[in-house]
Amino acid sequence: MSKSILYAANINDQAFVAAGTIINFGNIIRRYGCNLNLSGGNPIINGTGYYDVDVNLTFTAAAGTVSIQIYKDGVAVPGAEATITTAATTNYSVTIPAIIKENCCCESTITVVISGAAGTLSNATIKVEKE
Numbered sequence: 001m002s003k004s005i006l007y008a009a010n011i012n013d014q015a016f017v018a019a020g021t022i023i024n025f026g027n028i029i030r031r032y033g034c035n036l037n038l039s040g041g042n043p044i045i046n047g048t049g050y051y052d053v054d055v056n057l058t059f060t061a062a063a064g065t066v067s068i069q070i071y072k073d074g075v076a077v078p079g080a081e082a083t084i085t086t087a088a089t090t091n092y093s094v095t096i097p098a099i100i101k102e103n104c105c106c107e108s109t110i111t112v113v114i115s116g117a118a119g120t121l122s123n124a125t126i127k128v129e130k131e
Contacts, residue, residue, distance in 0.1 A: 002130070004033025006043055009125040016059075020115035023057070025126045035130045043110040043128050045102055053080070053098040054127045055112050061086040061119030070098050071111045086117055 010026025024041030035047040045051050070080035080098035102108055
């Protein structure tokens, strides 16, 4: 087993819509090891083991409900979600922790989808760490 870490951030505004938008985590800020990378704004894990994931988002939305879900290869990670009742023009900050297991030495993609009331994401960061 080898240690790897990835920290990526996107501080550019990203509009999101009610039907759901995949969050773009922008660019790699810090990276160590060979098990993690970023492709198309999404973390890629490669190698058997457990991966600790922390997603941090700052956004404003219209009045309503906003849901955020972490996915591995298009499948929702159980419990890795947040639902927030929003008021218009209010800033919200959300942190979602998760543990993801990779069973094989193949690549898997982590995506985060935000849906519900439309709004604007002003900061999106993700940290993925493999022990």
